[in-house]
Amino acid sequence: MTTPTFAGSPYVIRCGGQGHKVGLDPGRFWRPARCPACHAAVDPFRLRRLWWWLRGQAPRSRLKVGATFLTPLDGIILLTAAGLALVSVLLRTGDRWWGGTVLLFSGRWPWLLPLGPLAVMALFSRRFLTVGLLLVPTLIGGLGVMGGSLGLGRLSGRGDPVATVRIITFNVAGGETAARHLAELVDDWQPDLVAIQECGPVMRSAMAAIRGYRSYSGVVCLLSRLPVQSVEQLPRKSVAEAGGSGMVIRYRIEGPRGPFDLTNVHLDTPRQGFESLLRGETSAPLTIEEGIVLRDIESRQARQWVEEGPGPRLVAGDFNLPSESAIYREHWGDLTEAFEAAGFGIGATRFNGWIRLRIDHVLADDSWVVRSARVLPDYGSDHRPLLADLERRR
Numbered sequence: 372m373t374t375p376t377f378a379g380s381p382y383v384i385r386c387g388g389q390g391h392k393v394g395l396d397p398g399r400f401w402r403p404a405r406c407p408a409c410h411a412a413v414d415p416f417r418l419r420r421l422w423w424w425l426r427g428q429a430p431r432s433r434l435k436v437g438a439t440f441l442t443p444l445d446g447i448i449l450l451t452a453a454g455l456a457l458v459s460v461l462l463r464t465g466d467r468w469w470g471g472t473v474l475l476f477s478g479r480w481p482w483l484l485p486l487g488p489l490a491v492m493a494l495f496s497r498r499f500l501t502v503g504l505l506l507v508p509t510l511i512g513g514l515g516v517m518g519g520s521l522g523l524g525r526l527s528g529r530g531d532p533v534a535t536v537r538i539i540t541f542n543v544a545g546g547e548t549a550a551r552h553l554a555e556l557v558d559d560w561q562p563d564l565v566a567i568q569e570c571g572p573v574m575r576s577a578m579a580a581i582r583g584y585r586s587y588s589g590v591v592c593l594l595s596r597l598p599v600q601s602v603e604q605l606p607r608k609s610v611a612e613a614g615g616s617g618m619v620i621r622y623r624i625e626g627p628r629g630p631f632d633l634t635n636v637h638l639d640t641p642r643q644g645f646e647s648l649l650r651g652e653t654s655a656p657l658t659i660e661e662g663i664v665l666r667d668i669e670s671r672q673a674r675q676w677v678e679e680g681p682g683p684r685l686v687a688g689d690f691n692l693p694s695e696s697a698i699y700r701e702h703w704g705d706l707t708e709a710f711e712a713a714g715f716g717i718g719a720t721r722f723n724g725w726i727r728l729r730i731d732h733v734l735a736d737d738s739w740v741v742r743s744a745r746v747l748p749d750y751g752s753d754h755r756p757l758l759a760d761l762e763r764r765r
Contacts, residue, residue: 382394382395382423384413386405386406386408386409386412386413387412387413387415388409388412389406389408389409389411391408391409391411393407393413395413395419403415441500442496442498444492444493444501445500445501445504447489448493448501448505448508449507451485451486452511455482455483455508455512455516456511458482458515458516459511459515459516461474462474462479462515462516463695463697463700465693465695465696466663466666466667466692466696466698466699467663468660468663469644469655469657469659469660469663470656472659472662472663473648473659475696476641476645476693476726476728478724478725478726478727479517479727480517480725480727482512483516483517485508486505486508490505493505513717517717518693518694518695518717518718518729519716519718520710520712520714520715520716520718521715522713522714522715522744524712524741524742525715525742525743530742530760533627534628534762535627535760535761535762535763536563536564536597536626536627536685536760536762537560537561537564537758537759537761538562538563538564538565538759539556539560539562539564539756539757539758539759540566540568540635540688540689540731540733540757541556541566541567541568541750541752541754541756541757542567542568542637542688542689542731542752542754543568543569543570543571543751543752544569544752544753545569545573545574546567546569546573546574546575547571547573547574549750549751549752550574550751551577552750552751553574553577553578553581553750554580554581555750556747556756557581557584557594560747560758562594562758563595563596564593564594564595564596564624564633565584565594566592566593566633566635566687566688567591567592567593567594567635568591568636568637568688568689569591569637570589570590570591570592574592575588575592578592578594581594583596584596585599587599587602587622589604591635591636591637593622593635595622595624597624597625597626598625599624599625600623600625600630601623602620602621602622603620603621603623604619604621605618605672605673605676616639617636617637617669617673618635618636619634619635619637619673619676620635621634621635621676621677621680622634623680626763628765631682631683631685631738632677632680632682632683633685633686633687634676634677634680634684634685634686634687634688636686636687636689636690637688637689637691638666638669638673638688638689638690638691638692639662639665639666639669639691640691641662641691643658644658644659644662645659663698666692666698667698667701667702670690670692670698670701670703671702674702674703683738683739683763684706684735684736684738685733685736685739686703686706686733687732688732689730689754691730692730693728693729693730694708694711703732703734706734706735707735707736707741708734709732709733709734709741709744709759709761710729710732710745710746712741712744713742713743713744713759714743714744714745714746715745716746717729718744718746718757720746720754720755720756720757721753722753722754723753729757731754731757733757733759733761735761737764738763739761739762739763740764741759741760741761742760742761743759743760744757744758744759744760745757746758
């Protein structure tokens, strides 16, 4: 395995015995190497030779990839991209079967962990092609796996601020903490409408104290500085008969270019099935499957209720559905999701330990143009408020 030492060779290292300089043949990866002077092991774990191979500096190695213009590191980057693409596809099987649903609602950022060491190795390789190839898995991971957005909708031109409606949707988790920050939230962002879910008594009292706004209270609430013409709730019987606990309320609002409908939703959560799975119950897959059926029925009924209004239509709230969900795509996918259209980044709104998901949405029909969208800072809940600026088309 050893070769004669010669000056300037990149393959000369010191042995682990008396520090003799030893020349290695990187093309003979699998055979052990020993110092010819003291017989000490040289590169026993083959890490040095592996690094040469990854950088494409071992042209005679038996590990060499076939394509001459790609290094082995390039191949690993492309394999990582293929793996992330597969994860992206599997995420879209969520809410079709129980395993896909578990994957859909699990934390996604661990799938991106290989990109860190690959980025370091790509930079050290000093190859423009290698660094460029790294953009492929990065984009697939950021957009396809994490559900991020590039915010290209913001480039659609300048809007008419007079015709723009600013809406915030915010699950306040009961509101005991968030109520103390409600006035701050309204003062910071000056929304026209605030759709609130899990609206408890403390939050209702805080809403009533906001000057310049009128509050409409229930399990889901609305804070509005635009005139509200009517309030209608999806009959609870139709939801309860399916076993659901979702709330759906439609408001008829007088906007800058005429009246429109805003529907505030808080749909059922798949939490029960996941808790059953964490407890190790053998019935957990069946519980998750039953939850899929229930949430599908609930979304179908909610969407029908949205369509019964005269329009134009906005829908906001806690859907408990990421946009990759099959249920979401079937019942809500034809509407424009504000953050996907004009937000930038991952846009997570639900924070549960190391799990970050966007399950809160602002949706619009074709009567609206989304001008901007962003996730706001923490205002006292395990959800983050989601803000969207929407312009009513002429």
